[in-house]
Amino acid sequence: MMDIxxxxxxxxxxxxxxxxxxxxxxxxxxVANFAHGALYVVTGxxxxxxxxxxxxxxxxxxxxxxxxxxxxxxxxxxxxLIRVRGMSxxxxxxxxxxxxxxxxxxxxGGFKGMTYTLPTFMQGSVILAGTPVDYHRLLVVLIGVGVxxxxxxxTHYTRIGLALRGMAQDERAALMLGIDxxxxxxxxxxxxxxxxxxxxxxxLPLGNIVVEKGxxxxxxxxAVCIVGGLGSWAGAVVAAFIIGYAxxxxxxxxxxxxxxxxxxxxxxxxxxxRPSGLFGRQKELEERV
Amino acid sequence: MRDEQRRKERLxxxxxxxxxxxxxxxxxxxxSYLTAPRLLLIVGILALPFLVPSLxxxxxxxxxxxxxxxxxxxxxxxxFVGLVSLGGAFFIGVGGYISALLNTSLxxxxxxxxxxxxxxxxxxxxxxxxxCLPLRGVYFAIVTLMYPxxxxxxxxxxxxxxxxxxxxxxxxxPTPRVEEYFVIGVMLLFLFLLRRLVNTxxxxxxxxxxxxxxxxxxxxISITLFKALGVFISAFLGCLAGACIVHIYMWGGISLFALDxxxxxxxxxxxxxxxTLVGPVLGCxxxxxxxELLREFGTLRIVAYSVILMAFVVYRxxxxxxYGQRKYHQFERWVKV
Amino acid sequence: xxxxxxxxxxEATKAFGGVLALNRVSFEVGEGEVLGIIGPNGSGKTTVxxxxxxxxxxxxxxxxxxxxxxxxxxxxxxxxxGVTRTxxxxxxxxxxxxxxxxxxxxFSPRARRTGGWRGGGRLGDRDTVGVDILEEIxxxxxxxxxxxxxxxxxxxxxKRLELARCLALKPEVILCDEVFSxxxxxxxxxxxPLIERIQMEGITVVMIEHRLRELFRVARRIxxxxxxxxxxxGTPDEVMSDEKVKEAYFGSEEVEExxxxx
Numbered sequence: 001m002m003d004i005x006x007x008x009x010x011x012x013x014x015x016x017x018x019x020x021x022x023x024x025x026x027x028x029x030x031v032a033n034f035a036h037g038a039l040y041v042v043t044g045x046x047x048x049x050x051x052x053x054x055x056x057x058x059x060x061x062x063x064x065x066x067x068x069x070x071x072x073x074x075x076x077x078x079x080x081l082i083r084v085r086g087m088s089x090x091x092x093x094x095x096x097x098x099x100x101x102x103x104x105x106x107x108x109g110g111f112k113g114m115t116y117t118l119p120t121f122m123q124g125s126v127i128l129a130g131t132p133v134d135y136h137r138l139l140v141v142l143i144g145v146g147v148x149x150x151x152x153x154x155t156h157y158t159r160i161g162l163a164l165r166g167m168a169q170d171e172r173a174a175l176m177l178g179i180d181x182x183x184x185x186x187x188x189x190x191x192x193x194x195x196x197x198x199x200x201x202x203x204l205p206l207g208n209i210v211v212e213k214g215x216x217x218x219x220x221x222x223a224v225c226i227v228g229g230l231g232s233w234a235g236a237v238v239a240a241f242i243i244g245y246a247x248x249x250x251x252x253x254x255x256x257x258x259x260x261x262x263x264x265x266x267x268x269x270x271x272x273x274r275p276s277g278l279f280g281r282q283k284e285l286e287e288r289v
Numbered sequence: 290m291r292d293e294q295r296r297k298e299r300l301x302x303x304x305x306x307x308x309x310x311x312x313x314x315x316x317x318x319x320x321s322y323l324t325a326p327r328l329l330l331i332v333g334i335l336a337l338p339f340l341v342p343s344l345x346x347x348x349x350x351x352x353x354x355x356x357x358x359x360x361x362x363x364x365x366x367x368x369f370v371g372l373v374s375l376g377g378a379f380f381i382g383v384g385g386y387i388s389a390l391l392n393t394s395l396x397x398x399x400x401x402x403x404x405x406x407x408x409x410x411x412x413x414x415x416x417x418x419x420x421c422l423p424l425r426g427v428y429f430a431i432v433t434l435m436y437p438x439x440x441x442x443x444x445x446x447x448x449x450x451x452x453x454x455x456x457x458x459x460x461x462x463p464t465p466r467v468e469e470y471f472v473i474g475v476m477l478l479f480l481f482l483l484r485r486l487v488n489t490x491x492x493x494x495x496x497x498x499x500x501x502x503x504x505x506x507x508x509x510i511s512i513t514l515f516k517a518l519g520v521f522i523s524a525f526l527g528c529l530a531g532a533c534i535v536h537i538y539m540w541g542g543i544s545l546f547a548l549d550x551x552x553x554x555x556x557x558x559x560x561x562x563x564x565t566l567v568g569p570v571l572g573c574x575x576x577x578x579x580x581e582l583l584r585e586f587g588t589l590r591i592v593a594y595s596v597i598l599m600a601f602v603v604y605r606x607x608x609x610x611x612y613g614q615r616k617y618h619q620f621e622r623w624v625k626v
Numbered sequence: 627x628x629x630x631x632x633x634x635x636x637e638a639t640k641a642f643g644g645v646l647a648l649n650r651v652s653f654e655v656g657e658g659e660v661l662g663i664i665g666p667n668g669s670g671k672t673t674v675x676x677x678x679x680x681x682x683x684x685x686x687x688x689x690x691x692x693x694x695x696x697x698x699x700x701x702x703x704x705x706x707x708g709v710t711r712t713x714x715x716x717x718x719x720x721x722x723x724x725x726x727x728x729x730x731x732x733f734s735p736r737a738r739r740t741g742g743w744r745g746g747g748r749l750g751d752r753d754t755v756g757v758d759i760l761e762e763i764x765x766x767x768x769x770x771x772x773x774x775x776x777x778x779x780x781x782x783x784x785k786r787l788e789l790a791r792c793l794a795l796k797p798e799v800i801l802c803d804e805v806f807s808x809x810x811x812x813x814x815x816x817x818x819p820l821i822e823r824i825q826m827e828g829i830t831v832v833m834i835e836h837r838l839r840e841l842f843r844v845a846r847r848i849x850x851x852x853x854x855x856x857x858x859x860g861t862p863d864e865v866m867s868d869e870k871v872k873e874a875y876f877g878s879e880e881v882e883e884x885x886x887x888x
Contacts, residue, residue, distance in 0.1 A: 032427050032430070032431070034375075034434070080599060080603050083603045083604070084602060084603055088373075088426055088427070089367060089371075089373050089426070090602050090603075090606060092373050092375070092426075092427065092430045093373065093375075093555055093559070093598065093602050094599055094602045094603055096375055096430075096434070096555075097552070097555075097556075097594075097595040097596075097598040097599040097602065098595070098599055100548065100552055100591060100592075100595040101591075101592050101595035101596050101599065104548070104588040104589075104591040104592045104595065105588075105589075105592045107587070107588045108586065108587050108588045108589045108592060215438055219435055219438060219439070222431055222435070226428070226431070230427075255446065257442065257443075257445070257446025257447070258443075258446060260438075260439055260442050261439060261442070261443055261446075263439075264435055264436075264439045267431070267432065267435065268420055268432075271420040271421050271424065271428060271432070272420045275423070275424050275428070490729050490732075490733050490752055491733070493722065493726060493729050493730060493733075494729075494730050494733050496721075497719055497722075497730045500719060500720075500721065501717050501718075501719055503681070503713070503717055504713070504717040504718070504719065504730070504791070505702075505730060506681075506700075506701040506702045506705070507679070507701060507702075507705055507710065507711055507713070507791075508702075508705060508730050508731035508734050508791060508794075508795065509702050509703075509705035509706040509710075509731070509734035509735065509736045509737075509795055510702055510730065510731075510733065510734045510735075511700075511702045511703075512702070
């Protein structure tokens with residue numbers, strides 16, 4: 001029982017970390033960033049290259065990799081997605097193609113075969129209420145909570161954060177108030193990519209860096225966002241917990257393979273029962289005239 | 290003394306009457322202006338198996354036609370019904386597995402298994418996609434993206450339907466010629482049928498659902514029903530393609546859900562020209578041979594499609610067919626005045 | 627007005643977030659009458675139409691059509707029952723010719739049920755019937771006008787096309803959302819007989835309008851909305867001489883005083 005609680009929490013926070021980047025980008029610029037999983041893997045490989053190959057300090061590698069991923073994300077938006085803004089078919093295809101190109105490029109470009117790992121932040125483990133938990137996982141939880149808190153403060157108290165929230169609520173109104181929506185969308189994409197990167201550096205040490213993780217992360221991030229309601233950040237957090245616990249329970253009782261199936265089932269069930277998600281602010285086609 | 294002046298005149302000037310969509314055909318020459326490209330396409334494709342050197346390339350032609358079926362189904366769904374399917378592999382996989390299972394477990398011969406798999410697969414796929422139909426397009430894209438990835442994992446994990454090894458020993462077509470011409474014939478047939486369909490009243494309603502769904506609702510028509518119909522048609526074609534392919538390769542496995550099947554139809558449509566239904570066929574004829582040539586380079590070919598696709602979508606989204614049609618109608622000749 | 631009202635709106639309330647677009651609006655529409663709904667901008671007129679026809683879900687309240695509760699039904703079902711509407715921001719199928727625009731409503735289950743194709747018969751040609759309907763609505767048959775793409779038609783024709791779209795369904799009620807807006811005086815003058823003819827066929831018409839003078843020529847009863855609430859209802863004369871209505875349209879009494887002195 002306790003282990004479900006503990007591992008469930010860790011998994012939930014991990015999911016939340018994965019999903020927040022996607023939720024941010026969608027909430028602000030209404031672009032479904034199908035390259036989210038690709039950016040996750042990009043950060044992982046960048047960190048690995050900087051740390052192992054270029055032998056830089058670990059923390060430095062992490063920070064550099066995150067920033068670089070953020071820049072890559074912003075560049076993707078600025079040079080490609082901006083041109084198809086508003087044409088929903090083309091937007092979806094374009095971001096999907098970019099994500100695919102990156103991920104499959106990695107698969108081909110030599111990052112295969114040997115195992116690529118990143119070291120955990122802290123070694124060792126501790127016994128919490130009868131379950132062994134390693135320090136790194138505890139750190140994951142702490143970092144996750146920290147990120148959520150930071151995001152909340154940022155979007156409520158800083159100018160840029162408020163501008164982003166404004167755009168998320170109503171783009172036209174934000175434009176009229178002098179907020180440059182294109183620039184904000186680039187910023188949002190950059191932030192979202194950095195968040196993807198953050199989740200990567202925090203979560204990858206728990207396993208290997210493999211291209212498949214990119215697809216898994218994309219699926220899970222999307223599942224969390226849909227269940228929570230596309231566009232709602234609070235919803236994403238709550239949904240992360242729901243799916244996180246569901247996944248852990250599935251692993252315990254049925255087997256580790258079915259983890260991803262939970263994500264898909266969550267999506268389907270949500271779409272059948274309550275399409276706008278838990279806290280979705282967009283009531284889909286019901287209210288549009 | 291009269292100066293003979295010449296001016297340039299569009300070839301189709303005599304043909305198009307005042308109403309933009311009516312063509313009054315008045316002479317053989319004008320008739321051929323319209324039919325020549327179409328005949329060229331049909332005869333060309335039908336003659337292709339005889340023009341290619343080796344058995345290997347003949348198989349490539351069959352594979353091209355399979356992809357073409359899938360690409361046409363994508364184009365139809367995206368540009369005539371308004372739903373973007375990011376997971377063509379879903380249809381291929383479902384159709385393929387059903388046909389393979391029918392053949393190996395129940396001994397149904399290929400020429401019977403294929404239609405059954407196509408129909409049954411279409412029903413299954415439509416039902417599985419039903420929940421996201423009343424919603425915005427993004428959801429459909431997401432769900433179609435996920436289904437192949439997840440079905441792949443489920444089959445692997447639960448080790449059903451042959452698991453990672455797949456279903457072996459699927460019967461193939463009686464002879465290679467039958468195989469080729471069956472596939473080519475099916476592709477041409479459905480291409481023709483779809484092009485006819487989009488101009489019927491039903492096709493108009495589907496296009497209206499894409500362009501202006503509020504007005505369609507206000508006219509008392511259920512959007513969800515017609516979207517489901519569109520998905521059914523598209524799924525039928527996709528499952529048909531999948532069913533054919535397992536009989537060509539004589540094997541059905543999780544690679545039926547591979548990304549190739551998802552991305553190549555999209556790339557073919559964008560390059561070949563979306564909205565024309567012929568463009569995707571053209572795109573396949575370009576991309577699949579390239580893909581065969583790049584086969585040694587592993588997944589580089591997927592990178593290649595993705596990059597090309599992205600470039601086209603962002604910078605030149607018209608596609609070859611649309612460009613070509615435009616230019617064809619703008620051919621000019623010198624005419625004495 | 628005889629017997630049951632054909633349409634009854636009961637305590638319709640709609641809140642968009644913190645804004646109350648409709649606040650317990652109730653009124654009835656008698657069968658075969660022409661009802662006008664007026665009010666200054668933002669008073670909730672279009673919202674009422676959206677609620678009645680199911681395009682928006684109300685926060686509370688009920689709508690009754692011929693005594694049956696149609697609250698919460700999806701828009702296509704409500705249209706199928708015979709309650710149709712036009713759109714204030716016109717929505718023709720721009721890429722299709724005008725007569726093809728009518729193929730879609732003629733394809734609906736209702737058109738098939740009610741035999742909306744008079745000329746074509748069951749297996750008939752929807753194109754022909756489309757041209758017929760357009761002719762009734764004022765498109766000159768022998769010209770090329772019905773065959774023009776909707777994107778090439780001027781506003782007057784497009785408004786008629788909207789009405790044609792409704793008529794193709796052989797409706798029982800048509801809710802016209804600002805059908806006169808954007809038209810010149812002469813265009814409106816030529817539309818009025820059309821509305822009268824529709825009424826004579828027994829169809830109930832509800833008109834949301836800004837152009838009061840023209841509206842009062844066809845409508846016998848008016849409902850006035852302001853800030854989402856029903857201000858009053860009555861005949862055009864009653865409405866125009868009502869103090870509250872004048873205040874809603876023209877502002878406070880001070881303006882009135884100025885006007886009387888001027």
